[in-house]
Amino acid sequence: MTDSQFGLFGADPWWLVLLKVVALFAILVLLTLFTIWWERRVVSRMQNRIGPNRVGPQGLLQSLMDGIKLALKEEIIPTSAHLAVYWIAPVISATMAFLAFAVIPFGPEVSIFGVMTPLQLTDFPVSVLYVLAIASIGIYGIVLGGWASGSTYPLLGGLRSTAQMISYEIAMGLSFVAVFIYAGSMSTSDIIIAQEPIWFAVILLPSFIIYVTAMVGETNRAPFDLPEAEGELVGGFHTEYSSLKFALFFLAEYINMVTVSALATTLFLGGWRAPWPLSLWEGANEGWWPMLWWLLKVQIFIFVFIWLRGTLPRMRYDQFMRFGWKILIPVSVVWIVIVAAARIMRNDVALSTTEILVSGAVVIVVLLVGSWLIQARQDRRQRAIDEAEAEAAAAPFDPMAGGFPVPPLPGQSFTYTSRRASAQGTTIVQERAAEVVAEEDDDTSDGEDNNG
Amino acid sequence: MIAPLADTATDVNVGEQIVFWVTAILSVAGALGMVLSRKAVHSALWLALTMINLAILYVANSAPFLGMVQVIVYTGAVMMLFLFVLMVVGVDSSDSLIETIKGQRLASIVFVLGVGILLVWGIGNSMVETSSVGLDAANAEHGGHIEGIANVLFTQYLLVFELVAAVLITAAMGAMVLAHRERWTPRPSQRDLARARFTDGGHPGNLPNPGVYARHNAVDTPALLPDGGTSDISVPGPVRARGDERSFDRVDIEEVRAISEGETTLPEEGRE
Numbered sequence: 001m002t003d004s005q006f007g008l009f010g011a012d013p014w015w016l017v018l019l020k021v022v023a024l025f026a027i028l029v030l031l032t033l034f035t036i037w038w039e040r041r042v043v044s045r046m047q048n049r050i051g052p053n054r055v056g057p058q059g060l061l062q063s064l065m066d067g068i069k070l071a072l073k074e075e076i077i078p079t080s081a082h083l084a085v086y087w088i089a090p091v092i093s094a095t096m097a098f099l100a101f102a103v104i105p106f107g108p109e110v111s112i113f114g115v116m117t118p119l120q121l122t123d124f125p126v127s128v129l130y131v132l133a134i135a136s137i138g139i140y141g142i143v144l145g146g147w148a149s150g151s152t153y154p155l156l157g158g159l160r161s162t163a164q165m166i167s168y169e170i171a172m173g174l175s176f177v178a179v180f181i182y183a184g185s186m187s188t189s190d191i192i193i194a195q196e197p198i199w200f201a202v203i204l205l206p207s208f209i210i211y212v213t214a215m216v217g218e219t220n221r222a223p224f225d226l227p228e229a230e231g232e233l234v235g236g237f238h239t240e241y242s243s244l245k246f247a248l249f250f251l252a253e254y255i256n257m258v259t260v261s262a263l264a265t266t267l268f269l270g271g272w273r274a275p276w277p278l279s280l281w282e283g284a285n286e287g288w289w290p291m292l293w294w295l296l297k298v299q300i301f302i303f304v305f306i307w308l309r310g311t312l313p314r315m316r317y318d319q320f321m322r323f324g325w326k327i328l329i330p331v332s333v334v335w336i337v338i339v340a341a342a343r344i345m346r347n348d349v350a351l352s353t354t355e356i357l358v359s360g361a362v363v364i365v366v367l368l369v370g371s372w373l374i375q376a377r378q379d380r381r382q383r384a385i386d387e388a389e390a391e392a393a394a395a396p397f398d399p400m401a402g403g404f405p406v407p408p409l410p411g412q413s414f415t416y417t418s419r420r421a422s423a424q425g426t427t428i429v430q431e432r433a434a435e436v437v438a439e440e441d442d443d444t445s446d447g448e449d450n451n452g
Numbered sequence: 453m454i455a456p457l458a459d460t461a462t463d464v465n466v467g468e469q470i471v472f473w474v475t476a477i478l479s480v481a482g483a484l485g486m487v488l489s490r491k492a493v494h495s496a497l498w499l500a501l502t503m504i505n506l507a508i509l510y511v512a513n514s515a516p517f518l519g520m521v522q523v524i525v526y527t528g529a530v531m532m533l534f535l536f537v538l539m540v541v542g543v544d545s546s547d548s549l550i551e552t553i554k555g556q557r558l559a560s561i562v563f564v565l566g567v568g569i570l571l572v573w574g575i576g577n578s579m580v581e582t583s584s585v586g587l588d589a590a591n592a593e594h595g596g597h598i599e600g601i602a603n604v605l606f607t608q609y610l611l612v613f614e615l616v617a618a619v620l621i622t623a624a625m626g627a628m629v630l631a632h633r634e635r636w637t638p639r640p641s642q643r644d645l646a647r648a649r650f651t652d653g654g655h656p657g658n659l660p661n662p663g664v665y666a667r668h669n670a671v672d673t674p675a676l677l678p679d680g681g682t683s684d685i686s687v688p689g690p691v692r693a694r695g696d697e698r699s700f701d702r703v704d705i706e707e708v709r710a711i712s713e714g715e716t717t718l719p720e721e722g723r724e
Contacts, residue, residue, distance in 0.1 A: 085497070125598055129520040133507075136528025140500065143532070147493065147539050159539060166532060173524075186598070407636045 012117050019112070020121045024101055032254040036063035038299075039306045046310035067247060075243040080150030089148055090241065090248035093141025097255035100134040103127035103188050104262045107272045107290035118189065119272070119291060126186045128176055131263055132169065135218070139165050141252065142227075142237050149240035157236030160317070161220060161227035167324040168217035168224075174332035175211040178204045178339040179267050192271035201268035206335045208268045210328055212304075215260040217324065219253065221305055223312035224320060261301035262294075269297050471512045479505035492538050496531060503527045514587050517598050660686040672698045 012020070037052065037060055044051030052059035077086065107119035124130070139162055146158015180186055182204065183194035191200075201208040217224040228236040238249045265271055272290035273279065275297075283289065315323070345356070389409075397412040399405060482502035489495040503526050510519035587597075594600040605613055640648070660683050663675040674697060675686035687697050 082493075085493070124516050125596060126516045126520050129517070129524065133520045133523035133528065136524055136532070137504065139528070139532060140535075143535055143539070144497070147535075155539065159536065162532060162536060166529065169528075 013115065016112060016115055016117055017121070020117075024121060025098065028098060028101060028255050028258065029251075031258050032251055033063045033067070034060075035254050035257065035302055036066075038302070039309070042303065042306045043310045046307075070247045070250075071244050073243045075245070076240075078150055078240050081240065082148040082150060085144050085148035087245075089141045089145035090245040090252075091141075092144065093138055093252040094248040094255075096134050096138035096141065097252040097259065100131050100138075100259045101255075101262070103130055104259070104266060105189050105192055105271055106294050107288065108285060110288055120189060123187050123189045127188045128180075128186050128191070128263075128267070131259070132173055132176075135165075135256075136169065138252070138256070141249075145241065145249065146237035149237075151240050153234045154237050154239045157227045157233045157239065160233070161237055164220065164224065164227060164320070164324075165218055167321065168214045168328075171210055171324060171328040171332055172214040172218055174329065174336060175207045175214060176267065177332075177336050178207040181336075181339055181343050188266050188271070191267055192273065195270040195273065199268060199270045204268070204339070206331065207339075208264075210332050210335075211264060211268065212301075213328060214324075215264060216305065216308060217320075219256045219260055219305075221257065222309035223315050225309075225314060226317050226320060229314060257302060257305055258298065261298045261305075264301055265294060265297040468512060471508065475505040475508045475512070478502075479509070493535065496535050496538060500527050500531045503531065515597065517601060655685070662686050662688075670698075672696050674698070 040062070041051040041059070052062035055061040055065050077083075102121040103123055105118065105120040105123070109116050109118050111117075142165070143158045143162045146154040146156075146161070149155070179191060179200055182200060183191040185191060185194065194200075220227050227233070233239070238246055241249060272285075272294040274281070274284035274290065274293050278284045278293065284293075392409045393412055395412075397408045399408075479502045482498045482500075482505065485498035486495045486502065489498060503522060507519040507522040507527070510516070510522060591597050591600060594603050660675045662671045663673040663682070663686065671688055672691050673687070674682035674684065677683050684692065691697055
């Protein structure tokens, strides 16, 4: 384990803490305004449009103007809303979005008004878990907003959103585990130090891919923006929100985008550390420069978000859930086992390269033979099942087999026959009816005879 | 703060005191609110408040791992599933306060008292009889509280830990088995559904809009077909069922045609 940096935290004077908090708030709000503008411009370019270019230079002030307009709009509260919860939901969403940023490192130690301090509000041994915890409280804002609106579409959108975020949070948490194993720590600043020679995105590529996929699902962005599928759910959980409350939800969504991007930067791209060609320059990792590298890396992720939105169609809900539960999570678990095994081999069992290669070959051979055996067995079993099914299909379907109504066996199809017809024996009523019909037949035949 | 467990009972600073009193009051208020709320969703929210405040207390007591896990597992997953179920089932109205199980209140009071006595006895015992060494000494062995927890969890309590995991997984599998529905026919794919929609001669797209003429544009007016007849399906079923369908008036059409071709002028009252 690398040297911990915790000694650096908690020593700031109160005015510096206050300064950092205010700076964080300002950075996040500015980043939100910038991201909205950036998204609209980039998506416009991708769609052969120009995008907002009227307010301010290159339309940079467009989102500020939109924000002011949104705040000054009339607030409409549905009569069926549960007022207290309706009020608190957007507040929870926005507050939690801001809170998560407290542990994100922006840079190394710098001097602010003569005090040496790291460019990070705080850090503690489990700060990555803290981000997960805050994210899971943030979901409350969405689910409560959906419920408290007292309307169907928001409720459905809120439920969808919650199911989605919970499912993808599992994959997200699992992708962290490999990072924790390699960094030997759960604190953000330690994880950045642990990426000194090489980024975790390189050596833990599967984890990185899983995280990037899960973070798109976690933030409800395209192609995973099912909670806001306009064609199905109007606006999702925020359908009934307007004015400043809607603005809070909007703000929370964009801050969450920045947060997951910043977390990806911290965990996989070496945080504020300069990328390779720049890191050759001695001063690249000192002073205020790292904040620029950090910002560039975060902006790359945000560009990917926008790119995805401009490129991919929305997934269907069942495909999306199947992808999360049946692909992302099992793959993560297998990958964690591999990482842990590799780690133990490196740490506890001193193996030479030849030994590792030989044992790897043995493992591969065993896996191949095993999978061939299993496949052969499965084929045999499948053939037996197919034969049994063909046999069953050949037999006619008896809907009253054993005297009870039963569904068809696999391979058989429904035959809509009268129950009475297949019943054993005839009732007295049926016998009487048959007699009457027979008598009538006799009568008519007699009549015909008479006529003839 | 929770002084007796640490040696340094006198070291409580103002910040810790503020944290303690705020979280203590909020968590008790949350517990009371949870019991006293009439609405199930409100109860769940109060309970979430209590959990979060307890988590803050854990963190303030130098147990950040416990605090974070409490929030992730209980607030983020367990309570969220509760809320989920409440909302899906739609327990919107307030529950009735009539006892459904006989003697439930008495039993619950007895059990609560019992648990309370056990807790007071256990905690009191640990305060009086066990001597504490302090956090630093306890963490010294493994170099940190997370390392300490991991060490205990994966050596001494490994079997118990795995048993609990097995029980939880069994419970989840059981729930899935109970809720499982055997499919007897293959699930219709999107292709099947689309084919079914188009082959049986139904109306795959939108129904035709009601007729919009110069005189009438209400839903009770049938649309005009190319052959000069009217389309029944252009009028909503309920309107048709009530017999409110406006009968098709050829004079209207004729008048509009005459006006548009300039044969007559608009009626005088229609002009300014």
